[in-house]
Amino acid sequence: MKYDFNNIVNRKNTKSIKWDLADExxxxxxxxxxxFEVPDxxxxxxxxxxEHAVYGYTKIDNGYFESIINWWKRxxxxxxxxxxxxxxxxVVPAIHMLIRALTEPGxxxxxxxxxxxxxxxxxxxxxxELVENPLKFENGRYTMDLLxxxxRLKDPKVKVMILCSPHNPVGRVWTxxxxxxxGELCIENNVIVIADEIHCDLVYKEYVHIPFTSISEEFAENAILCNAPSKTFNIAGIQASSVVIKNDTLRRKFDQMLQSIGGLSPNIFAIEATVAAYNHGEQWLDELLDYLKGNLDLLTEFISENIPQMKVIKPEGTYLVWVDCRExxxxxxxxxxxxxxxxxxxxxxxxxxxxxGDGFMRINIACPRSIIEEGLWRIYKSYNTLHENNF
Ligand SMILES: Cc1ncc(COP(=O)(O)O)c(C=O)c1O
Incomplete structure (x- = not known):
């Protein structure tokens, strides 16, 4: 192991949403x-x-595109x-822009x-208008309710579907x-798919992420892929993501939308970080995935042995763990x-x-193991008090 994910980095007073919004x-x-610290x-x-110390307007060069293309190829x-x-x-602003570009009000x-x-x-x-196609939850596992x-797709007013793949928060890596x-249902009903695949690199060993647009030419023509290095390499504060659109007409609509807001001039550090992460971050990612699996196993075993009224829904991907607390x-x-x-x-x-979502909690396990241990210990103590009073 080259990287030490046990290392605690103090994030307090770093303008971190996660740490600086939290009470001490x-x-x-x-x-x-x-x-975790990012790859070296x-x-x-x-x-x-x-260190160059001039941070003028930035051009996206070939190296940026190549780093993304090579990542997806590899x-x-x-x-x-x-x-x-x-x-x-x-990805969030991209999804906003895509919906605006692909729909009419109503x-x-x-x-x-x-x-x-x-x-x-x-x-x-x-x-x-939002149309829900609730996931089915049976025997501790979520599946799509395709019927x-x-x-729902038969309604001619439905123009777009947002697919979350892998799914946040339930952790499914779709087959x-x-x-x-x-994809077939969307094509039959002329519904465009926005595939948010921001979590695609964070998939546990037994599972395989399948890019939605890679399934067939027809899917690629009827869908838009949204992705980013931000979840994978912990660079969300750097603001880099990509929107991949094969279909010329859809891409033109998105480009017109970009034009209508004056374009998006990239952040110089976003370009540098993206290229470095995709070109040199693979070993870090592989080690990270092993570490996250260790965190997940610890959390799952501890909760099932000590807090049986909480049920961990086994994630297939993502570092977000969905826990059923209804009992x-x-x-x-x-x-x-x-x-x-x-x-x-x-x-x-x-x-x-x-x-x-009622009665469930989402736990982020992407932290040093000692923080998971501390969190579990805190829940356990409070659970025992609750247990003594209520059960
Ligand atoms: C499914 C999904 N999409 C998008 C985002 C955020 O994307 P961005 O920070 O690139 O706007 C998240 C962050 O948690 C996410 O879980």
Missing amino acids: SVLPMWVADMD AVREAIINRA RYNYLLKKEWIRYSPG DKVVIQTPVYHPFFSAIKNNSC DLQS KDELTRL LGLSAGELNSFFLKEAKVWFNEGKIFGSG
């Missing part, structure tokens, strides 16, 4: 960034560029073309709840069969205050992810 006594395990190559690239055996790729500071957009909450605002902020999807059926018998408000005020750990409340 609270352990923050919520928003989706990691408490990323740090060096940023320092080198910073990791997914999927060939992208430079002409299809657009820079965006983030159109409908499908999402699979419970799901990443900014999808809701991307739809509402662009005067569209329900089929009926080729699931993605294929979803604790607390209302949504009580549950949040149990974790935040009693146990003093900050998780994301399930209800923010929409229907099906």
